[in-house]
Amino acid sequence: MMHMNWKNILSSLTIAANCLLVFFLLFYDRLVVPPLLQVIGRAHPLFLHFPIVLFALWLIWVWVIPKQRFHVSGLAEHIGEWLLLSVAFTTALTALMGVLLSKEPGYNPESLSWHKWSGAIMSLILLLWYIFYQRLSRPGIVLASLLSLAVLLVAGHQGAAITHGDNFLLAPVYKGRVKEKVPLDEAVVYRDMVQPMLEGKCMSCHNNTKAKGGLVMSSPELLLKGGKSGPVLDTSDANMSLLLQRVHLPEEDKKHMPPLGKPQLNDQELTILYNWIRRGANFTVKVTELDPTDTLRTIAGNIFRSSAEQENYDFAAAGDDKIRQLNTDYRAVYPLATGSPAIAVDFFGAAFFKSDQLKELLPIKTQLVSLNLAKMPVTDDELSTIGEFANLRELDLSFTKVTGRGLPALGKLHHLKRISLTNTAVHRDDVQQLLTLKELHEIYLWNSGVSYAEAGDIKKKYPLLDIQAGARTDTLFEKINPPVNQTAGVVISDTPIALRLKHFVPGTAIRYTLDGTDPDSIHSIVYDNRAVIDSQVLMKARAFRKGWRPSDVVQYQFYRATFHPDTVILITPTDSLYRGKGGTTLKDLVKGSQNFGDGKWIAYRSRMECMLKFPKPVLARSVTVSSLVNVGSMIYPPKSIRIMGGNDPGNMRLLYQLIPPVDTLPQSNYLIPYECKFSAASLRYIRVIIEPIGKLPPSLLPAPPPPPKIDPKAPPKKKEKPQPANDKGWFFVDELFVN
Amino acid sequence: MSARTLTILAAIAIGICIISSCFHHEKSAQHSNALPDVVSYNFDIRPILSDKCYKCHGPDASHREAGLRLDIADSAYAPLKNPKGAYAIVPGKPGQSELIKRVTSSDLTYMMPPPDAHLGMLTEREKKLFTKWVEQGAKYERHWAFTPPVAAPAPEVQDKTWPTNEIDHFVLHRLESEGLTPNAPADKERLFKRVCMDITGLPPTLDMMDRYLADNDVHAYEKMVDNLLSTDQYGEKMAVHWLDVARYADSYGYQDDNIRTQWPWRDWVIHAFNKNMPYDQFVAWQIAGDMAPNATKEQILATGFFRNHKYTEEGGVVPEEYRVEYLVDKTKTYGKGMLGVTIECAQCHDHKYDPFSQKDYYSLLAFFNNTQEVGYEGDVGVSKPAKMPKLAIDSNDRKHLLAFMYNKDTGTLSVSVMGERDTVRKTFLLKRGRYDMPGGEVQPHALPAVMKYDTVKYPRNRLGLAKWTVSRNNPLTARVFVNQIWQELFGRGIVKTAGDFGMQGELPTHPELLDWLAVDFMDHGWDIKRLVKQIVLSSTYRQSAVTTPEKLARDPDNAFLSRGPRNRLSAEFIRDMVLSSSGLLVRTIGGPSVKPYQPEGLWESATSGRGVLATYRQDHHDSLYRRGMYTFIKLTVPPPSMIMFDASNRDQCEVKRLKTNTPLQALIMLNDPTVLEAARVMAERLSIGHGTPQEKITEAFRRIVCRKPTEKELKTLTDYYNDQMGQFTSRKLDAAKTLSEGEYPHEKNVDANSAAALMKLITVIYNLEEAITKT
């Protein structure tokens, strides 16, 4: 009775399979199929033939073969039962596989669900049928077999539709239209935006066969013709044509279209319809012909994908795990977008590149569409691997070690659209073989073995090809930038300071002068790092470089401070806003910057008077008042500077009086030393008296006041309460140098 | 034979069955999947409503869809406009409730929330919850946080031995119900570091550790806690959190970002914590100290709290625009920091989730609207260290009234504080929150949804607001603060969203515990030190931080507290740890903020070139070694080493810092001169001391990690030390160059090689994860 047991096992398994099936269907939407089972799932289309054939056999066995011949009692029965059981079993398995397969993307959900359910029902029917086999009377069997036959047909048909396209079976009999997505730049407003909606929501009634209300929408002509109640597309009509009126009527209204209960137009469809008609119901206008800001254009932007993204990849996704494994710190592997099967790979960190890292990508060679190897030490050897990536669209080999030798390996990349060979050793002839690739329309050859001229005639031969030979810079004749002063400090007190000039462009010559003249390329001193400054001078420097025009001249004022007072007493108080560090500000040898708010300056608007006291008499020849002019901020040269000196504060004589030139140019903004030279005198005390410019003539008064942000440190000019003091100009000083 | 096959098969099947089912049980437990017997509105339903529905069917009248409001029972039960005759909710009848129909529907045009709201669908469980709730009568409850806390008795627990105080009863109760068991207590050394860092923000010194380890008294721990609470560093530690709340900074912010003098207020905060000022007084003073009858300078100083926000000195602004902006900031800070509600959401429209109308918002804002403050006092050119109204503090005050203040001569200081106008300024509701679109007038009035504002008891000014805030019946104030303290100690509040106790905030993990703590806190005179002590003494706090994969899976962020807290130190305390372990720390309290080492050019590259903060003038000597909280904060360029460790940028009130883990943090610990200098100084000191290398390594390790190294650790470190020693003696590495870090004077007659080797070793220790972690 062996077969008896086997039957048990088989039937148990069938039950199990069916339980599993039901279970899967219950939690269908949360089912996740691991790769391994995917394989099994994909066997579905193959496996499904077993149940069909077996079922056929069974039918024949039961209905065709005459049983009388079998003398062993029940044997016929057994064979029948066996057949039926195996049908039930294989069906269940097929159904299971189907479920697994159905989880893979790219199936039309509607026909899928039909197929799924019919298949499942088939399996269950057969199970029940088998269980109650013995119990079933002959008519029962007839019924059962007919039923299963019917279901089988349905399931089979749906299945065919899924694999071979909609309506595969009957397609020859009546022709159905298959639509694929249109790229934005081909889309026609009527054909691709309006018509589909009419087909979907109106033409079930308004078609050639039904023609409700005499209206047929199947063709523009008929649509224009309108129906019983007149033309539906009369754009001259005040309320924008009957069609719009009808769709906009309240739903309860009898005349509302589509009628209550039928699928209604959604907002977007309504907007499309409205705008299309408002624009005169043009049947031919293309989306791209519309104004970029046009509502229809905007909507279209969301409906159609521009040809750039159009690319519908026909291969399956690689699976997240695979992608995750391939990602390393130096190799980014990622899908182009959520849900896209296409994969892009970027390599980073030349130091870490190994050619195996390319081979590791072979498992995803189907999905790989964009590969970026810029700057990687890729050689011709690796190109053979790259040649394997048959679906590659974009390939970046710029700054790699590839030469023409390896390029033939890329001949198989028939989808290649864009390749960069920037800064590689490829030549005209090497490139030639790539140009035959049909899809290729961008090629980058800057700094490669291909010259501008050669690039030119390639362009002539292949006008459609976008060939990038790089920006021509060899013809430009620019001005080099000036040198930078990095000298530590500008005040020479006891020891000379080393002159530090720098130019950031290697191999650029710096020349400078100390006599106030502009440096030239012949006579002026060539800078080297031994140069020093030991006196109060104005240094002018300039950069020269082959192939460039000389730079602008830059200048720096250096100051000398021979004698150091031990105190500086401010006799008249500074302005409250700029106290600095009081008297010490003037002797601390710290130069202020043009940002006169930096605390290194003191300022006056009325007479400044201060006393320098030396530990012992000094033999002085000059006093330099280091100051600043910033007309925008009402800071001017002073009216006068007087230097008095002597060995007794009580009795001092005037040594020098300076009347600086007036400067009122609005843009003036510079540091300036006022040097007061006088015949050498032994002095213990020096008194400096400075008269600021004082009241400014209205012409100099900014009116209306310049905005505070221009002159941050000038006092607020509150219009509401005018302060008389405010029209006085400023005088700023940061150091007094005695030599 | 077949029988066997069958049984085997069956066995396998059942096996799988069991495995898979338990493996699911784990998941489900994590999502505490089983529906509760009684669905609670507050804990089960409202969070969903609030998250998924209130956006369009909430308190905000202006954005309400279909006139349906789901946050109030009456309107939720009322008949719908359309479809006619339908009801959103029919208590007891899910089948007839439109709400249930729609959330369970999968029809894109019918379902709720609508797909285009990008709110996501309800999970299966949520749908079930809703249905069950409606079945059970769809009962609404008042939001838990807006009902005054009531102290429930500590619940009974099975394990009687574990709890130390009430806190543990609540925690253990929850643990037992979750089927979790608490960890064993942490070892003495680690616990000690933990509590030192939590109370003083400083690691224990060697001799503290020795004393504590030697002390075997059962109360040893408690004694230490008392000592710690009595140190001045306690106030500093506590202040840091409050400075975040008060968005304290040393500059005005906005583009020119000139210097300001608010640090006297900061010093007051430290002082207040140290003398353990009761929290209700602490808050009341900061809200309205200036208005208290014959207010002292200290009370006035306290109100600096509301003047810490940014002030623009950009030329040409519209003053009123900014005056309003400042009021908005004050209101937000008050709401978030003291009441834990996101009141600011009601500035432009009624609150979308909480029962705060736009009118409520401006009525609250009205309390602050009456200060003498103006929107614009002129640009950076005339910038002053404080903006009116100001408090002048002369050296005399510092001797007597404000003796707590740092009193090196800083001349007469002026601090921005609060001060009322003599005439009342009218407040108007601002449409869309725009300063130039005033609507109807409003009167000062605190949030009715939180607690009635009894105008008989409370005057309609800040004094009244202060009273209202600290009233025994205010449901929020105590809860919010207790929660903040809890968060500071455990790294996660009982309410995770410490700044939002409203509808959208997370629910407390231990509601009863929170309430118990709040009530107990108020019953004992808002005593902060007591509160802290209470918590750190609990067995919950004392658990070891070890975690197992199981616990990690069950409770990733330790919400149920089945293990001790394990958190990275906050930015300031990382610096403090480095300085104090190396013995560099200068323990001066308060005073003007200091400018320690900082990478060059940061201020310069970002400045407008105006104001005294255009260039960074680094300090020297003692100022280089002050605690992190005294580092100068220039709002537009906050100290990078602080920001990278998630310090608040003080731009706005912040009650909870992020905790991130980035490579830049690694770079700081490896290359920040502060760390390198600390390593060097410690190394030099150790190297001139006596003892074997092992002993020195052990000491360095103890100073930094606050425990003795294990054998293995010691070996690893010693190997490294020897290796480095070799490198330096063989001149492969340059000892002198290595030691040339920082401005701190070098020790005399140091052996360069061993010092350098030690320095490298110490750098390694500073870079251990445990070094900057409370473990």
Added chain:
Amino acid sequence: MEKEIIEHALRINRRKFLSRLSLGIGSVALGSLLIPDLFKGGEEESIMAGLPHFAPRAKRIIYLFQNGAPSQLDLFDYKPLLQKMQGEDLPASVRMGQRLTGMTADQVKFPLAGTVFQFNQYGESRAWLSELLPHTAKVVDDICFIKTMYTEAINHDPALTFFQTGAQQGNRPSMGSWLSYGLGSENKNLPAFCVLLSKGKGNGQGVYSKLWSNGFLDSIHQGVQFSSGENPVLYLSDPSSMTRDDRRKMLDKIAELNDDSYKEFGDPEIATKIQQYEMAYRMQTIVPEITDTSKEPEDTLKLYGPECLVPGTFAANCLLARKLSESGVRFVQLYHQGWDGHSNLPGEIKGQAKDVDQASAGLIADLKQRGLLDETLVIWGGEFGRTNYCQGKLTKDTYGRDHHPRCFTVWMAGGGVRPGVYGETDDFGYNIAKDPVHVHDFHATVLYLMGLDHEKLTFKHQGRRYRLTDVAGKVVNGLIA
């Protein structure tokens, strides 16, 4: 029927039946393994996969922010009428009581000031450009000029903050942080969001770190400040006394010890810490490679101008930006100060334009010849525009212009934008005549080009879902190729 089932059940003996049943259950259990979230509900749509929502046009962004607001009237927006009406008062009908800054609010007259600079038309789009931008003129065919940007803020700080974070006030995440959050970093060894600062000679307004703050996002999304020069990233350089092997050795020890405490505590933070130290090490290796400009060929100098080797200049930052971008940094944000021409504008803007023009154009040309322009979006513009009337005294050769939020010009290039001129302003250059683009729309469009839906890119903070575009913004299709 039911009766029969029972009978049948009894017919086959009990053990068998059970075995079959258990087998059934077993199979279910087996199946349940395939349904990871069997007992979970369908989780809320997970918005962040670090992947674009749809196929992106651009992979990376370089934003050349012109801080202080360049005068569109002296650079891009040619208005001969202003020259004709030089000095005449701005008609109230045009001004329509628009609010003014405190700097001109009390001005009695608003004398129109035509530009002193020559304008010419260039490229296929015949776009107008002033003589101040000779280099930009060469790359016009790659540029999309948005003539009709507008904003609400009238002062620098709020306007700048608005442009960078989508809100005038408050500590919101910056645009770059949003992108870092939305798309993650392309190159794992570099931050996704880098910031470069430079200053012109003109009147500066300062920048603030809140502009590149991560706001409430994880601080891994914070902008990392880079600088051209020795120390490109804060704390990146090891002490000079240290060698790479030496550092490596130290890191190995640290890892070894950290690993022990991971074993002891099982805290995932420790594992992360170990990884972060590794990434720090990799940054130390890779960043100097990238920031080293010494190997740049001579024609780089010719493209960007020789200043591009002087650390801290705008040109140097443009060059560095290219190097970072081509190494996979998602968002490189430059800020260049000095455009705030309230007075002596002609004088100041000359210098500013000189600093900026060549390098900006050079960047485009360079990206183009490297084949990177298609996937890199370059943005150039300030926080608002400048008035058509003069601030302060109008003389024949100089004038100042105040802030003007109602219309100004921003340009974009590469990354899927449609070259040409978008939008029109009125003849006074004061109001928008056609196709306004609000800051929110600008943000929405930029996100779109990067493959992100600005309504889906949200982050839940304190109970509210925040967006870069707040509650407004629409993608401007007219800007997209």
